[in-house]
Amino acid sequence: MINEELKKLFEELKSEGASRKEMEELIPVLNKLSAIKKHERPYLLKRKFLEEKTPEIKKSLFFPKWFFAPAIAFSLFLFVGVISASYASQKSLPGDLLYPVKRLTEDARILVDPNFKNEKIVRRSEEIKKLTEEKEEKPKFINKAIDDFRKESEDSRNHDAKKVQESLKNLEDAKQNVLGEEKKQIERVIEKTENSQDNRELESQDSNRNEDEKNK
Amino acid sequence: MLEHDRISLIRFTEEFETVYIRYSDKIYRYLYFQTKDPYLSEDITAEVFLKAWKKWETFKKDYIQALLFKIARNTLVDHWRKNNKKKESSLETKIEEGAEPFYDEDFIGKMQSDENVKDVNNALQLLPKNLKEVAILRFIEDMSAKEAGEILNISEGNVRVLQYRALIKLKEIFKK
Numbered sequence: 001m002i003n004e005e006l007k008k009l010f011e012e013l014k015s016e017g018a019s020r021k022e023m024e025e026l027i028p029v030l031n032k033l034s035a036i037k038k039h040e041r042p043y044l045l046k047r048k049f050l051e052e053k054t055p056e057i058k059k060s061l062f063f064p065k066w067f068f069a070p071a072i073a074f075s076l077f078l079f080v081g082v083i084s085a086s087y088a089s090q091k092s093l094p095g096d097l098l099y100p101v102k103r104l105t106e107d108a109r110i111l112v113d114p115n116f117k118n119e120k121i122v123r124r125s126e127e128i129k130k131l132t133e134e135k136e137e138k139p140k141f142i143n144k145a146i147d148d149f150r151k152e153s154e155d156s157r158n159h160d161a162k163k164v165q166e167s168l169k170n171l172e173d174a175k176q177n178v179l180g181e182e183k184k185q186i187e188r189v190i191e192k193t194e195n196s197q198d199n200r201e202l203e204s205q206d207s208n209r210n211e212d213e214k215n216k
Numbered sequence: 217m218l219e220h221d222r223i224s225l226i227r228f229t230e231e232f233e234t235v236y237i238r239y240s241d242k243i244y245r246y247l248y249f250q251t252k253d254p255y256l257s258e259d260i261t262a263e264v265f266l267k268a269w270k271k272w273e274t275f276k277k278d279y280i281q282a283l284l285f286k287i288a289r290n291t292l293v294d295h296w297r298k299n300n301k302k303k304e305s306s307l308e309t310k311i312e313e314g315a316e317p318f319y320d321e322d323f324i325g326k327m328q329s330d331e332n333v334k335d336v337n338n339a340l341q342l343l344p345k346n347l348k349e350v351a352i353l354r355f356i357e358d359m360s361a362k363e364a365g366e367i368l369n370i371s372e373g374n375v376r377v378l379q380y381r382a383l384i385k386l387k388e389i390f391k392k
Contacts, residue, residue: 005358009379012361016380029387033355036336039327040241041258045320049240049262050233052318 006030093127094148095141118163124149125170128186132177139182146185153193164197228272235280236265242281242357243288249340249352250292254324260295264288285353285367339389347382354379 009030010023018026086105089098106123109116128145153159153167168190175186243264247257264287268275275283327333336356340348346368353364354375361375368375 012376013380013383016376018380022384026383026387029383029390030355032332032336032390033351033386034358035332036245036356037358039245039323039330039333041244041323042320043237045318045323046237046240048318049265050236 093130093141094145118160121149121152121159121167122163122170124152125167125174129170129174129177132174132182142178142182143185146182146189150189150192153189153196161197161200164193168193224273231277232265232269232272235268235284239281239284240265243284245356246285246288246352247292248327249337249348249356252337252341254327255319256295258319260288260291263291267291279366281359282363282366289367335390339386342389343382343385347378347385350375350378351382351386355383 006027010018013023013026085098085101089101089105092098092102106116106120110120124145128142128149131142131145149167149171153164171186171190171193175183175190178186240261244257244261247260248254251257251260264284267287268284340351343351349368350364353359353367354361359367361372361379365372365375370378
C-alpha cells in the first residue's frame with residue numbers, strides 16, 4: 001500500500017475510533033496482506049487462455065463461417081466444368097468449339113502415357129473420315145484435318161505399325177467420300193505414309209542383315 | 217460481416233485481452249482465498265471472463281473491475297449452490313468431459329508453499345464472510361472503499377466499519 005493510500009486509510013480508521021498506537025500496530029497486518037499481490041499467474045498461462053478458451057472470438061474475427069464458401073464453390077464449379085468439357089470434347093471434330101480442348105487433353109495425356117502418341121494418328125484419321133461422311137461440306141476443316149494428320153504421321157516410322165495400318169484404312173474410307181482436290185490430298189497423304197512405312201520395313205531388314213553378318 | 221462490425225470486434229478483442237491480462241490475477245486471488253482451491257479458482261476465473269466477453273459490448277468500461285468482481289461473486293455463489301446439489305466435478309471428470317484444464321503447477325506450487333500466503337489464508341478463513349471479503353478487496357487488491365462497497369452492495373460507510381473490524385481481528389489472529 002503506498003503512503004498516500006495508507007494516509008487515507010488511517011484517516012478512515014481514525015474516524016472509526018482507532019488510536020494512533022492501534023493504527024501503528026496494524027501496519028504489519030497491512031504489509032502481510034499487501035504482500036500477497038506479488039503472486040501473479042504467468043503471462044504464458046494468460047495468453048493460453050486468450051488463445052484457447054476463446055477460439056470463437058478468434059474464429060469470428062479472422063474466419064467468418066462463410067469466409068471460404070465462395071472459394072470452395074468456385075473451385076467446385078471450375079473442377080466440374082473442366083471435367084465435363086474434357087469429356088464432352090472427346091467426340092468433337094475440327095471446327096467444333098470444344099476441339100481445342102480435345103487437343104489439349106491429348107497433349108496432357110501424352111505427358112502421362114507416351115504410347116498415346118500412336119492413338120493420336122488414329123484419331124486424326126478418324127476425324128478426316130467423319131468429316132468426309134458429314135453431309136454438310138466442310139472443305140476448310142477437311143484440309144485442316146489432313147494437315148494435322150500429316151504433321152502427326154511425319155514421324156510415322158516411330159509409330160506402331162498396326163495403328164498406322166488402322167489410320168490408312170480410315171483414310172481409304174475417307175477417300176471414297178470426297179472428290180477433287182480433297183481426294184487428291186488424301187491420296188498424297190496415304191502415299192506418303194505408305195512410303196514411310198515401306199522405308200521403315202527396309203531399314204529394319206537391313207539392320208537385321210547387318211546383325212546377322214556381324215554374328216557370322 | 218460488415219466492416220464496421222469487424223472493426224468493433226477487433227477493438228473489443230483488444231480491450232478484452234488488455235482487461236484479462238490486467239485483472240485476471242485479482243479475480244484469481246479473490247477466488248483463491250474464498251475457495252482455497254487453486255484449480256477451482258482458475259476454472260472460475262476463466263468462467264468469469266467468458267461471461268464478461270458475452271456482455272462486453274454493454275459493459276461500462278469505467279467500472280470494469282467492479283463488474284468483474286460482481287460476476288466472480290455471483291459465479292462463486294452459483295458454484296456453491298450447484299455443489300450442494302451434486303458432488304464437485306473432479307479434474308478427471310473435467311478431462312473426460314473434454315474441458316481441457318490448463319494450470320501452471322509451478323505457480324500453484326509456489327503460492328501454496330509461501331508461508332505468508334498460508335498465514336493470510338488461514339487467518340482469512342477465521343473471519344466472518346463479510347469481513348473476509350472486505351479485507352481481500354481493500355487490503356489485498358487495494359480497492360477504494362467506494363469500489364468495494366459497490367461490489368459487496370453495501371455503503372462506503374459500512375465498508376469503513378467492516379475494514380476496521382477485519383484489521384483488528386486479523387491482528388489478533390496473527391499474534392497467536
